[in-house]
Amino acid sequence: MSKPNYTGTYHMVEQDNMDSFLEALDINFALRKIVCLLKPTKEITHDLATGAMKIRTLTTFKNFNMDFTIGEEFTEDLGPVDGRTCQTTVSWEGDKLVCVQKGEKEGRGWTHWLEGNKLHLEMRVQGIIAKQVFKKAE
Numbered sequence: 001m002s003k004p005n006y007t008g009t010y011h012m013v014e015q016d017n018m019d020s021f022l023e024a025l026d027i028n029f030a031l032r033k034i035v036c037l038l039k040p041t042k043e044i045t046h047d048l049a050t051g052a053m054k055i056r057t058l059t060t061f062k063n064f065n066m067d068f069t070i071g072e073e074f075t076e077d078l079g080p081v082d083g084r085t086c087q088t089t090v091s092w093e094g095d096k097l098v099c100v101q102k103g104e105k106e107g108r109g110w111t112h113w114l115e116g117n118k119l120h121l122e123m124r125v126q127g128i129i130a131k132q133v134f135k136k137a138e
Contacts, residue, residue: 004095006046010119010134012039021123021130025082034061042134076101
């Protein structure tokens with residue numbers, strides 16, 4: 001089975017439980033409220049041949065860049081998110097991309113998957129799950 005190509009620009013259309021997720025990351029109240037109001041855009045470049053992927057999360061407040069090769073562990077700088085670093089690995093589980101972030105917070109990571117023109121993102125930390133859905137730009 002061939003893997004899906006995630007390349008594209010996606011605009012957030014819904015989110016759920018983000019405040020609780022950010023609170024579990026020790027993000028202060030004021031910043032949580034700002035982040036929950038943001039409507040991020042994701043720009044993804046995915047090279048199926050090499051497994052190289054770039055995910056740009058863009059907002060009017062702060063941007064976050066993540067460059068990695070699927071299946072290879074790397075040190076991720078989460079400074080723009082919560083000031084931490086962690087050892088991160090993104091791997092395929094079927095046609096889903098599953099990220100495991102090893103560091104100060106237990107059970108941290110995320111899962112991306114595609115359904116039609118929608119990109120789903122489930123973020124996890126310490127048993128808390130937040131979800132976002134993005135629609136692919138035409």
